[in-house]
Amino acid sequence: WFPWPDKKTCILDILRHLPRSLFSDAQLQVILWGLSVLGVDNVPSTRILKDIDSALQSQYGIPSVRYQGALGHVYYVNHLPSIIAQEMANPHVRPHIHHYPEDAGGRLDQPWQASRWLYEIDPTIAMPMICKGRQDFYVFEPMKLMDGTVIVPERWYTKPSTPGSPSSDFEYWGCTWRAHPVVSDHTRGYVVHMYETMEVRASQFLLSFPHLLQTYRMDGQPDPCNIIGDRTTGLIETRGCGVLPWTLTNPAVGNRWRTLARGHRVLSYMIWLYCDDTSGNTSKKWNKHNSFLFTAARLPRVMVHKESSIHFLATSNIAPPLEMLDGIVDQLEYAQMHGVWAWDIEAREMALIIPAVLAMLGNNPMQSELACHVGLQGKYFCRNCWVHGAGADSSQRPDLAGVAVTNSDDDARSIQMGSVATDSDGSLHRDVTHQSKCKGRRSETMQDLVDRARRFLGANPPRTCQDTVNKLHSMFHEVTSGKGKTRYIKMKTDTGIKDTYMDVFVECILKHVKGIRAGSDRYTEAVSAITQGRPVEQFMSPVWRIKGLDPHQDTPVEILHVILLGFLKYFWCDAISRLNDTQKVELQVQLASFDITGLGIPPLAGQTLVQYAGSLTGRDFRAISQAAPFVLYNLVPWECYEAFLALSALVPLVWQPCIDNIDEHLAVLQVAIDHFLNCTARWTPWWFNKPKFHIIHHLPDHIQRFGPAILFATEGFMCRVQLHGLFMKVGMTGNVLWRLRMSLKACFHMSVVTRMLP
Numbered sequence: 001w002f003p004w005p006d007k008k009t010c011i012l013d014i015l016r017h018l019p020r021s022l023f024s025d026a027q028l029q030v031i032l033w034g035l036s037v038l039g040v041d042n043v044p045s046t047r048i049l050k051d052i053d054s055a056l057q058s059q060y061g062i063p064s065v066r067y068q069g070a071l072g073h074v075y076y077v078n079h080l081p082s083i084i085a086q087e088m089a090n091p092h093v094r095p096h097i098h099h100y101p102e103d104a105g106g107r108l109d110q111p112w113q114a115s116r117w118l119y120e121i122d123p124t125i126a127m128p129m130i131c132k133g134r135q136d137f138y139v140f141e142p143m144k145l146m147d148g149t150v151i152v153p154e155r156w157y158t159k160p161s162t163p164g165s166p167s168s169d170f171e172y173w174g175c176t177w178r179a180h181p182v183v184s185d186h187t188r189g190y191v192v193h194m195y196e197t198m199e200v201r202a203s204q205f206l207l208s209f210p211h212l213l214q215t216y217r218m219d220g221q222p223d224p225c226n227i228i229g230d231r232t233t234g235l236i237e238t239r240g241c242g243v244l245p246w247t248l249t250n251p252a253v254g255n256r257w258r259t260l261a262r263g264h265r266v267l268s269y270m271i272w273l274y275c276d277d278t279s280g281n282t283s284k285k286w287n288k289h290n291s292f293l294f295t296a297a298r299l300p301r302v303m304v305h306k307e308s309s310i311h312f313l314a315t316s317n318i319a320p321p322l323e324m325l326d327g328i329v330d331q332l333e334y335a336q337m338h339g340v341w342a343w344d345i346e347a348r349e350m351a352l353i354i355p356a357v358l359a360m361l362g363n364n365p366m367q368s369e370l371a372c373h374v375g376l377q378g379k380y381f382c383r384n385c386w387v388h389g390a391g392a393d394s395s396q397r398p399d400l401a402g403v404a405v406t407n408s409d410d411d412a413r414s415i416q417m418g419s420v421a422t423d424s425d426g427s428l429h430r431d432v433t434h435q436s437k438c439k440g441r442r443s444e445t446m447q448d449l450v451d452r453a454r455r456f457l458g459a460n461p462p463r464t465c466q467d468t469v470n471k472l473h474s475m476f477h478e479v480t481s482g483k484g485k486t487r488y489i490k491m492k493t494d495t496g497i498k499d500t501y502m503d504v505f506v507e508c509i510l511k512h513v514k515g516i517r518a519g520s521d522r523y524t525e526a527v528s529a530i531t532q533g534r535p536v537e538q539f540m541s542p543v544w545r546i547k548g549l550d551p552h553q554d555t556p557v558e559i560l561h562v563i564l565l566g567f568l569k570y571f572w573c574d575a576i577s578r579l580n581d582t583q584k585v586e587l588q589v590q591l592a593s594f595d596i597t598g599l600g601i602p603p604l605a606g607q608t609l610v611q612y613a614g615s616l617t618g619r620d621f622r623a624i625s626q627a628a629p630f631v632l633y634n635l636v637p638w639e640c641y642e643a644f645l646a647l648s649a650l651v652p653l654v655w656q657p658c659i660d661n662i663d664e665h666l667a668v669l670q671v672a673i674d675h676f677l678n679c680t681a682r683w684t685p686w687w688f689n690k691p692k693f694h695i696i697h698h699l700p701d702h703i704q705r706f707g708p709a710i711l712f713a714t715e716g717f718m719c720r721v722q723l724h725g726l727f728m729k730v731g732m733t734g735n736v737l738w739r740l741r742m743s744l745k746a747c748f749h750m751s752v753v754t755r756m757l758p
Contacts, residue, residue, distance in 0.1 A: 189226030305716030380496025482518025
């Protein structure tokens with residue numbers, strides 16, 4: 001029963017840390033009393049169990065790291081490298097892990113087959129090396145093929161050995177650049193032609209970089225340590241030959257991971273990072289707790305959302321999400337710089353692990369905050385692109401002058417407004433607008449609404465990481481140079497960028513310089529007292545420090561809140577509000593009589609689905625999406641019914657678990673989305689006051705980049721014990737938990753639970 005002293009202690013220790021049934025000391029005393037009454041000998045006391053638990057936790061558990069946040073709050077974060085090391089040593093998990101991206105030839109059912117992992121992530125963290133025989137081949141190092149060609153690999157991936165073969169039957173491939181030898185009187189070396197790519201099987205590899213160093217003289221080749229530079233184009237440029245300095249590695253040393261690994265394998269560890277707020281109370285009174293969790297993106301779809309696969313990192317009811325993210329990023333940066341040593345239970349050897357964030361998940365408000373975006377209520381309400389809603393001047397889009405935004409498929413995505421753009425007195429077509437009660441703001445005409453609806457469906461320039469960082473630099477500089485709070489607020493409004501982390505420091509600066517004339521020496525000294533000469537990056541959100549992550553494009557559409565708790569909830573509540581009492585009774589009967597054969601769901605509770613339409617869950621709306629076309633016939637107007645039909649056809653395409661041909665599927669999905677939005681517009685364009693009707697437009701791109709939408713769905717996170725059961729049970733099993741103790745105790749309990757899970 002190692003590491004427990006005996007069987008009784010092992011069983012009692014496990015009972016004390018069941019994820020959904022945490023025992024208080026009083027409850028444990030009752031259990032121990034019952035065992036003694038039943039005549040069980042040598043039952044350990046509560047004190048002995050606590051001592052053993054502390055000893056096991058210190059030796060085998062996950063440590064909780066204390067952080068003094070930059071915004072002044074104290075919080076705790078479970079040690080990310082320790083969780084990764086435990087996963088690699090877990091015999092129930094390790095056999096299912098995939099470390100390499102895969103080119104599945106159009107098939108898409110796992111995240112490592114999608115374009116982000118396969119093409120976009122920095123190769124030094126996506127997968128820096130592969131093993132072939134007794135040689136280790138690293139990216140950005142010269143190596144030799146069987147035919148004598150010298151190449152420099154850019155990234156590694158796998159392919160099925162034969163088309164249609166299972167994923168376990170694969171072979172390694174490399175996307176490589178050709179290295180051309182240059183021999184002259186002045187230099188001998190290689191020029192890497194980055195424009196000249198080659199797809200090479202691992203079976204064609206002959207010599208890795210260390211072996212090439214030992215043989216290049218005998219072969220009469222240049223020294224592989226001398227990389228003269230690289231060329232990105234085959235054209236001879238006017239200045240020299242277009243050769244740029246080689247900066248990807250130190251040519252004399254090679255890939256730095258080779259030195260750090262000391263002959264061991266280097267493996268990647270991709271994660272889905274999730275953040276959301278939840279209540280810590282058992283009552284309905286809201287007690288907001290921000291929580292970070294993650295799951296391994298390298299696990300198959302059937303395992304990734306299991307409770308044992310979702311790991312807790314941090315929670316706090318005082319520290320905002322971006323402040324807690326600062327501590328998590330500190331751990332992530334250190335691990336990406338030095339690696340995480342872990343015992344690989346499958347290979348029976350030590351391995352060096354590199355963690356990386358594949359995407360950041362959450363609901364729309366949380367993803368906007370993580371992406372330093374103003375949110376759904378702003379003029380520029382989309383965190384992914386520059387679409388603008390009511391109140392934004394399309395002619396003054398920030399820093400996008402001269403960018404033509406057109407829709408190449410105008411016919412397929414046109415909004416047919418003929419059925420709704422009519423009115424008895426013609427008021428909807430008048431050019432005259434009436435002033436609203438708000439000073440300086442005019443009411444929106446039907447033409448304005450039509451134009452805004454077209455923007456929802458049209459193509460818009462994407463937001464980029466570098467552009468947002470530049471704007472944040474400019475905004476901070478405006479404050480420190482004395483432009484004032486009004487200017488700062490206007491810049492946030494005009495760009496849709498809002499860094500809540502930086503806002504705290506800006507408010508501190510503005511408070512400190514209040515009453516001091518801008519531009520004076522006193523003003524400069526007051527600002528310097530806050531900034532203390534630190535770079536602007538230290539006052540910006542830590543999300544920009546996550547290597548290889550673009551928070552605008554790597555926060556995929558969250559289908560639970562956009563579709564189930566979005567469109568379906570909007571439409572269902574609207575449909576119920578249109579019915580009289582007699583029709584509601586008829587709808588209840590039809591729902592209760594609905595044949596659910598083949599749907600894999602329990603019989604529908606008609607009265608609940610109608611009476612409590614505004615309080616249903618995602619599971620309820622998933623069932624409604626299948627039943628609505630049959631039970632709403634002749635109960636709602638035809639335009640409304642047609643929109644329901646389009647939405648019900650869209651839902652199974654979005655929740656498709658396995659995509660056999662990604663190009664065909666995305667084409668069908670795009671047509672279904674366009675049809676749904678067109679039907680919605682024919683019903684009434686007022687639905688386009690809801691930003692979610694635009695957000696769905698980005699779903700096909702996110703599926704192509706991350707895999708099927710159910711991979712980045714958040715139901716598994718939301719059902720996890722940390723979010724619903726843990727806080728309540730922690731609050732009940734202890735004394736009064738102060739805010740600081742809440743963060744520490746939650747981290748401690750979940751680190752123990754992680755130790756117990758198989």
